[in-house]
Amino acid sequence: ARGGPRPLVVGAKPFTEQYVLSRIVAGVLERATGLPATTLDSLGSTVVFDGLRSGEIDAYVDYVGTLRAVILGRTDVPRDRAAATREVREALAREGIAVAAELGFENTYVVALPRAQAEALGLEQIGDLARHAPGWTVGGDYELFHRPEWQAVVATYGLRFASERSMDPSLLFEATRSGEVQVILGYSTDGRLDAYELVPLVDDRAALPPYDALVLAGPRLVHEYPAALQALQALAGRIDAAQMRRLNAAVDRDGLAPAAVAAGFLRELDARP
Ligand code: PBE
Known part of the structure; x- marks a missing residue:
């Protein structure tokens, strides 16, 4: 049998942004823990969340409105953006899941x-x-x-x-x-x-909730790898909507691999800590 702890696993839903962000998160985790981090692509919102909760997945990026609707079953649209994030944070904490970072953009x-x-x-x-x-x-x-x-x-x-x-x-x-x-x-x-x-088209009657992007960390990171959790916190506020659009375009328009785009982002992050 192979010794040592199993690799860390980062989940991704089936779209470009998730492929890029999961590879950024995996890169941060590898550097912080010395463990290999693999990505598990193309999971639906419920499946990836359940995987995080059960410990099969150690981290992934999700969005406030999605967590509220799909996970908490809330169908009302929150008036207050910060309150919605707080509500989600508290509900996740009860499941043993930490919000490691608010990235700094929403994807609605x-x-x-x-x-x-x-x-x-x-x-x-x-x-x-x-x-x-x-x-x-x-x-x-x-x-x-x-x-x-x-x-x-x-x-x-x-x-x-x-x-x-x-x-x-x-x-x-x-x-x-x-x-x-x-x-x-x-x-x-x-x-x-x-x-x-x-x-x-403008959502003038505010039918859609806010979708701020959050890096979520599962029980294994929370309990066994506090340094990894801390390393993920360095991503807080580091990606705004324009930046995320550029990262997505690098894949969808320019044909780069998500891993290459993620590596480029991490190099830039190192250059301006
Ligand atoms: N979203 C928009 C979706 C996909 C993109 C963030 C609301 C979601 O993954 O929940």
Whole structure:
């Protein structure tokens, strides 16, 4: 049998940002513990959280609104951003999970469509879609249409689409070009919104919660590797939305590997501690 402790495991949901951030977190953990850290990709929100809670996964990045909706089952939209984060922190602490760092950006769902179409029809706010929705197909990732946030958007703005199409989030953008879908629920930190000339509609009635990104640490890090937890704290406030969009674009637009983008980020972090 092989001796020594098992490698640390960092989880990732199935989209670019998660691939990049998991490799950043893994890099920090390796340096702080001397243990190898592997990444486990393409897990759904519930699966990755359960893995963290049970100790199969040691860390991953999740978002305040997601944790509130999917994990705590809260469907109301919090008024106060800091209070929402605090509420999530406290609930996680009761499960033996620590928030190691608030990264400094949010990644919210954005309702977006081709700019030319939005301008031609005079669409600016999500509610402006109500008239067109019955003739349109909306695209989203594999979780969206089962999530309470989608129910909230649909109910708040009275939207009834002709159909809903789930797909890999990396295909959503091309689907607006091919005409397979007319509207998407993309991610606000996606590096391709501009390149595909998509315009986000304003959530003027605040149907969506805040989605601030948190690095979560599981029981094993909390109890056995306090130095690792401390090392992750160095990531607090180090990635704003513009930076995250650049990291995502380096993968999705420029074709770099997530591991290479993560390594570049860590080198820069070292250069300006
Ligand atoms: N989000 C937007 C999703 C995907 C991107 C952060 C709300 C989530 O992972 O929960």
